[in-house]
Amino acid sequence: MKRPTIADIARRAGVSKVAVSYALNGQPGVSETTRATIMAIAEEIGWRPNSAARALNGARARSIGLALCRPARILGVEPFFMELISGIQDELSAQSYALMFQVVRDHTEEMDLYRRWWGEGRIDGAILVDLHLSDPRVAVTQALRMPAVVIGHPSEAGSLTPVWSDDGAAVRETVRYLAALGHRRLARVAGLPRLVHTVLRDRAFTEVCEELGLDGHVIVHTDYTGEQGARATRRLLSAPGRPSAVVYDNDIMAVAGLSVAQELRLDVPGDLSVVAWDDSPLSQVVRPPLTALSRDIPAYGGHAARALMSLIAGERVAGFEDAAPQLTPRGSTGAPARA
Numbered sequence: 001m002k003r004p005t006i007a008d009i010a011r012r013a014g015v016s017k018v019a020v021s022y023a024l025n026g027q028p029g030v031s032e033t034t035r036a037t038i039m040a041i042a043e044e045i046g047w048r049p050n051s052a053a054r055a056l057n058g059a060r061a062r063s064i065g066l067a068l069c070r071p072a073r074i075l076g077v078e079p080f081f082m083e084l085i086s087g088i089q090d091e092l093s094a095q096s097y098a099l100m101f102q103v104v105r106d107h108t109e110e111m112d113l114y115r116r117w118w119g120e121g122r123i124d125g126a127i128l129v130d131l132h133l134s135d136p137r138v139a140v141t142q143a144l145r146m147p148a149v150v151i152g153h154p155s156e157a158g159s160l161t162p163v164w165s166d167d168g169a170a171v172r173e174t175v176r177y178l179a180a181l182g183h184r185r186l187a188r189v190a191g192l193p194r195l196v197h198t199v200l201r202d203r204a205f206t207e208v209c210e211e212l213g214l215d216g217h218v219i220v221h222t223d224y225t226g227e228q229g230a231r232a233t234r235r236l237l238s239a240p241g242r243p244s245a246v247v248y249d250n251d252i253m254a255v256a257g258l259s260v261a262q263e264l265r266l267d268v269p270g271d272l273s274v275v276a277w278d279d280s281p282l283s284q285v286v287r288p289p290l291t292a293l294s295r296d297i298p299a300y301g302g303h304a305a306r307a308l309m310s311l312i313a314g315e316r317v318a319g320f321e322d323a324a325p326q327l328t329p330r331g332s333t334g335a336p337a338r339a
Contacts (some may be wrong), residue, residue: 002145003121004045012041046144048119063098064308065117065126067110072103074225078252079280080297081129084151087301088127095309097124107132111140118146124312125149127304131156131196147311149304154319156196161311162319163304167197168204170293170325171247174275175208177327178245182335183273185216187243189232189253193221198249205247216241222253229253233260237272244336245273251283254290258332269334279328288331295325 006024010017015034022029023038030038066088068081075081089099100123104110117123124147128137131152138158141148154162178186188205191198202219209217220236222228229248236243237260248254254276261272268274268288276283279294303320310317 003118004042004047004145006047008045009038009041009047012045013038044143046115046119046146048116048121060312061122061124062096063100063123064092064305064312065100065114065123066129067102067104067113067126069104069107069110069130071225075103077226078224078250079282080250080278083280083297084129084301087298088305089301090298091302091305091309097309107135107137111137114141114146115144118144125308127151127308128160130192132194133196133199135196147308149308149311151300151304153196153200157319161307161317163300163307163322164319165295165300165322166324167201170277170327171201171204172208173327174247174293175205175212175214177329178247178273178275178333179212179214181245181273181333183245184214185241185243185245186214187217187236187246188219189229189236189246189248189257190219190221191224191249201249216243218243222249224250224253226252226256230256230260233257234264237261237264237266244271245275245333247275247277249277251276251278251280251290251292254292255282255286258286258290267337268332270337273333273336275327275333277325284330291330291333292328293325294328295323 006017006020010020019030020038023035024042092099100117102113104113114126126146126148128148128150131150133156135156138160142159148160150157150160150162152162153164175186186209190202205219220232222232229252233246236246246257248257254274258268258274261268266272274290276290276292279292283290283292300322303322307317307320
């Protein structure tokens with residue numbers, strides 16, 4: 001796991017390091033065909049001008065990268081990522097490392113950013129979040145030979161080191177709890193459908209509902225915002241055979257769903273039980289306080305940062321499975337009035 005150098009380019013192109021230097025610096029001495037080949041290889045492997053100097057003296061950037069492909073406005077209201085970053089930062093600070101953080105529009109921009117940071121020697125490794133099915137970032141990161149940790153299930157992490165928790169177990173616990181209270185019609189207001197953890201939660205929700213014989217269970221996908229959470233809730237509660245319990249993929253949508261229920265003059269939990277994924281102070285200050293799936297999110301970030309630091313140090317690192325979220329019942333769940 002080392003940064004690309006002029007020697008790497010020379011080996012790939014089948015030319016001398018001097019020829020590579022001429023080509024990269026725009027000097028005469030190589031043909032245009034050779035220059036084009038060298039430039040293409042340099043771009044492919046993520047080489048940048050100062051990477052060779054850093055490789056020669058063995059210097060480290062003493063920082064890691066984290067790019068987030070989410071609307072920046074969400075960061076101000078959704079506690080999850082701020083708590084995750086705080087856990088990462090605590091671990092890095094203890095080892096005198098910094099965090100390079102940037103919000104990006106899409107994964108193409110994200111990988112261009114990592115290529116630049118890695119090639120220019122600005123970071124020693126990166127943490128990938130929001131893992132997708134057949135995520136192209138995995139192959140690109142592997143090709144860069146950059147130390148990287150994926151916060152996501154190992155099934156889609158390739159050869160990268162994963163840090164994850166068993167979301168399926170948390171879903172099954174929640175559905176069985178609601179069924180034990182007497183609920184028969186359940187809904188799940190989920191996040192983005194292409195995310196691996198969304199797929200795993202959806203699958204567990206469907207499987208356990210069918211196993212328990214719960215008819216009419218439904219899943220609605222959103223972008224995690226309160227606006228879409230409220231819209232999904234309004235559709236669910238206005239439809240015939242409305243659910244008596246809804247499980248939300250984050251606390252922001254759960255609070256929005258609670259507001260919609262109150263807007264429709266439904267009693268919570270008598271007419272509707274509400275469960276939020278990821279506990280937060282927001283879940284506890286609303287009335288009634290929300291039943292939530294609780295986990296130590298800063299510790300989750302700390303695990304990812306420690307794994308990455310070990311990779312940077314040249315150690316072999318196995319994946320780390322964190323504790324599954326635990327259900328914390330509060331006032332927003334109870335037996336349905338018409339059980």
